[in-house]
Amino acid sequence: MKAARTPDLQSTFRALADPTRREILVFLSQHESSIGEVVDQFDVTRGAIKKHLVILEEGGLISIHTRGRERINRLEPSALHSVNSWLQYFEQFWDNNLRNLKTAIEQRTPTNPKRKKQ
Amino acid sequence: MKAARTPDLQSTFRALADPTRREILVFLSQHESSIGEVVDQFDVTRGAIKKHLVILEEGGLISIHTRGRERINRLEPSALHSVNSWLQYFEQFWDNNLRNLKTAIEQRTPTNPKRKKQ
DNA sequence: ATAATATGGCACCAAAAGGTATCATGTCAA
DNA sequence: TTGACATGATACCTTTTGGTGCCATATTAT
Numbered sequence: 001m002k003a004a005r006t007p008d009l010q011s012t013f014r015a016l017a018d019p020t021r022r023e024i025l026v027f028l029s030q031h032e033s034s035i036g037e038v039v040d041q042f043d044v045t046r047g048a049i050k051k052h053l054v055i056l057e058e059g060g061l062i063s064i065h066t067r068g069r070e071r072i073n074r075l076e077p078s079a080l081h082s083v084n085s086w087l088q089y090f091e092q093f094w095d096n097n098l099r100n101l102k103t104a105i106e107q108r109t110p111t112n113p114k115r116k117k118q
Numbered sequence: 119m120k121a122a123r124t125p126d127l128q129s130t131f132r133a134l135a136d137p138t139r140r141e142i143l144v145f146l147s148q149h150e151s152s153i154g155e156v157v158d159q160f161d162v163t164r165g166a167i168k169k170h171l172v173i174l175e176e177g178g179l180i181s182i183h184t185r186g187r188e189r190i191n192r193l194e195p196s197a198l199h200s201v202n203s204w205l206q207y208f209e210q211f212w213d214n215n216l217r218n219l220k221t222a223i224e225q226r227t228p229t230n231p232k233r234k235k236q
Numbered sequence: 237a238t239a240a241t242a243t244g245g246c247a248c249c250a251a252a253a254g255g256t257a258t259c260a261t262g263t264c265a266a
Numbered sequence: 267t268t269g270a271c272a273t274g275a276t277a278c279c280t281t282t283t284g285g286t287g288c289c290a291t292a293t294t295a296t
Contacts, residue, residue: 077212
């Protein structure tokens with residue numbers, strides 16, 4: 001019994017880097033689909049879609065289930081959790097950024113001679 | 119006057135897809151740095167780091183400011199906002215997923231002591 | 237001015253990525 | 267059984283990517 005392997009962050013980010021794959025995810029969020037149904041939505045060959053689906057599965061973003069002669073592709077949104085966690089680290093900075101944005105905007109003078117050298 | 123151009127989602131996702139670039143972002147979150155200072159942190163040549171920084175800038179994730187003969191690279195966490203927004207669409211699904219996960223987990227061998235938060 | 241420093245730019249390279257076409261295999265329906 | 271259907275698996279191609287090395291240019295320190 002193969003447990004849904006936990007993908008590393010890299011394979012998930014890699015899977016998300018392609019626009020077609022992100023569109024596939026949106027499509028699958030609306031209804032799980034066979035490969036053929038996915039192919040019908042995009043202007044590339046089945047071979048290309050197949051590759052995308054494999055990469056999405058490697059990234060943990062979908063799961064593929066056999067149903068007769070079809071393979072049903074289902075969104076696995078929990079894989080986005082690790083991405084979200086990674087992003088959350090930066091939230092503190094973008095909060096600061098929003099706070100400082102107002103003062104920083106017109107103040108283009110290099111008032112930051114921070115020079116840390118060990 | 120060139121406003122900080124709003125990068126499209128694709129260039130941001132693309133910038134995030136490389137592990138070295140993600141590490142650079144973490145490094146820059148701690149202190150803005152010249153190119154040379156970034157180079158010192160990684161085991162690749164300056165040319166490679168330079169390319170990474172350009173891609174990060176294209177993704178809106180950093181800004182590059184000239185200071186004398188140096189180029190100061192500064193984290194621009196606000197670019198992560200668009201990524202975050204994209205992810206948020208899927209939150210509804212992964213909430214469902216969490217809800218179903220609980221029942222799924224209880225029917226299986228506890229292989230994953232991960233806490234769910236939120 | 238001159239040398240050291242910091243970076244830009246370019247040519248080049250191997251590997252990965254995205255895509256196609258083709259053939260093979262498993263499954264369903266008649 | 268047999269053909270149609272859905273997919274798997276390859277081989278192949280082109281472009282992109284991540285990387286290197288080298289030379290040019292702009293600043294800074296002496």
